[in-house]
């Protein structure tokens with residue numbers, strides 16, 4: 001970490017990088033403007049009335065040219081490496097303070113849900129090139145302004161974290177691409193036209209049409225990999241030592257979603273059962289999705305149910321938790337917002353209670369049932385089952401009673417179409433996926449630790 | 462007068478290797494796809510929208526290419542690397558400091574990260590175009606297994622540098638196996654598996670022991686992960702990839718509107 005650098009030294013070190021960064025953003029926007037101008041694809045956003053004589057169009061090329069100019073102006077400020085100058089290219093303290101005050105795991109997770117939800121509801125708005133490109137610029141600007149913060153830049157530029165920054169941008173781009181094609185196809189379907197994929201779809205020879213595309217992709221990927229490899233050295237820490245435990249010890253980044261689940265579930269759930277359910281669920285998708293529409297073209301409205309389920313599992317849970325595990329979890333797996341230094345001594349009060357504790361102690365004001373000393377195995381077992389009965393009833397109710405309720409109410413059509421077994425598999429997979437957010441909410445709201453807590457058998461749920 | 466390239470292309474040696482003329486006209490563009498080993502994975506012709514970059518993002522292709530990059534750089538790394546507690550770390554240091562072409566390790570590591578990302582994006586594309594629907598259900602299943610193998614390849618490789626990052630990441634990961642229901646010594650139900658009062662599942666016989674080859678991450682683990690990483694998983698992945706590609710053809714080529 002850069003913790004030992006003074007802020008001035010740190011800024012001087014960032015200057016060249018940030019200067020080049022803003023210059024690249026300027027060039028990027030200038031190219032966009034030139035492209036729109038050349039191809040005539042620019043759009044008029046509004047018209048400016050000059051003295052009532054002319055009405056001048058304010059078009060997208062002009063907008064991106066202005067943005068480019070703005071970035072050009074930022075570049076020398078960043079290049080200066082001077083703390084006073086760089087104040088202009090840093091996040092205002094009030095923003096950092098607000099984030100400091102507000103952001104915690106609850107706000108982060110619920111916020112992501114709201115974020116993805118609104119992207120979905122307003123997808124027609126967000127797929128517009130002007131809007132998408134503006135968002136892209138704003139995110140880059142925010143990243144740039146944050147880079148003058150030592151904690152932020154340390155975590156984002158850590159060599160093994162760079163791929164995740166890349167993943168976020170790639171996911172953003174491809175989600176935009178897929179959504180805009182889906183929106184276009186859905187509009188066409190409303191007008192009774194076939195999807196874009198069936199227009200101009202005659203057979204072509206694979207040489208050159210596909211072979212060349214593949215060749216170009218190969219060269220591009222190899223070039224990217226070389227640049228990446230030359231710029232960023234593969235991390236190598238101190239030699240392995242089984243006595244010095246690093247804090248935090250993190251799994252590789254692609255498993256951090258699972259490690260984050262450890263906050264809510266014990267290892268047998270987070271590390272074994274839920275991953276197996278995820279794999280099984282993925283494999284089952286083609287056999288559960290009986291919807292014949294949307295095969296071989298982008299669409300959202302023709303397969304909303306499948307789409308929303310998948311996106312909830314992939315974007316809202318899997319990706320969001322990885323991002324949290326990578327960037328926001330520090331020593332002792334405590335939550336640190338991106339502008340906070342990782343302090344090993346940060347303590348978070350944990351006072352979580354089990355459902356059985358709450359049920360017996362708080363609700364009935366009695367001690368939890370306990371088998372008398374020296375009683376036999378069966379008696380012990382029955383007492384434990386009795387003690388944990390509230391949780392057991394709850395879980396059985398959740399996994400066994402809810403599916404019929406779903407079949408009888410809002411998923412009636414599914415049940416009729418799918419038959420008993422397939423419907424049971426689908427509903428149980430959905431409920432298993434729901435267990436995670438359910439436990440999260442209960443943890444945040446009522447400090448629930450376990451539904452069922454049987455440490456005697458290592459069975460905590 | 463014949464130009465040099467024509468002389469070469471008319472030579473017996475050249476003709477013995479490349480059996481088709483230059484693919485400059487329609488006939489020879491078909492012939493090239495049929496006679497070249499590397500190209501014959503492809504069909505001769507395909508629907509224009511199916512092979513469009515904006516449709517497939519070429520993500521499966523890129524993932525496969527990264528698999529090849531990993532194979533080549535991996536073999537080169539194996540020349541320098543000995544999977545023992547004594548040598549592993551210092552061999553990696555030597556790779557960084559002494560071996561020429563100093564980006565080998567970088568290419569391999571960043572390539573691995575990139576492959577995890579592209580395989581997710583490929584799955585994402587296949588889902589969003591509904592390409593798992595009949596008749597391609599089974600190819601999706603093969604894909605999920607390939608996804609798992611890709612993650613396992615990355616995971617087993619993570620241990621090999623034998624630095625702090627490596628052993629603790631693997632420790633965190635493999636500790637979960639200890640909690641496997643019935644098969645982990647701290648998993649629910651394991652206590653039930655006793656025969657005549659003797660526990661069958663102990664820390665020397667459970668799922669974690671199977672993964673690590675020992676009670677903790679050590680010499681045996683390094684050897685086990687090395688073999689998995691360099692031999693077993695790549696072979697498995699290569700076989701599945703062959704079937705994956707075969708099935709794309711047999712399922713009627715890349716998906717498209719019916």
Ligand code: HEM
Nearest residue numbers: 517520521522524525584592600601604605607608715716
């Ligand atoms: C090592 C990993 C993988 C490699 C190298 C790979 C490679 C490919 C390639 C080259 C294609 C041709 C079309 C394209 O490029 O999109 C393809 C298609 C396909 N892949 Fe994969 N794939 C992998 C993993 C997966 C995964 C994880 C899934 C899904 C869970 C999957 C499911 C499919 C399906 C269903 C098709 C047919 C798509 C269509 O016809 O539109 N593959 N794969």
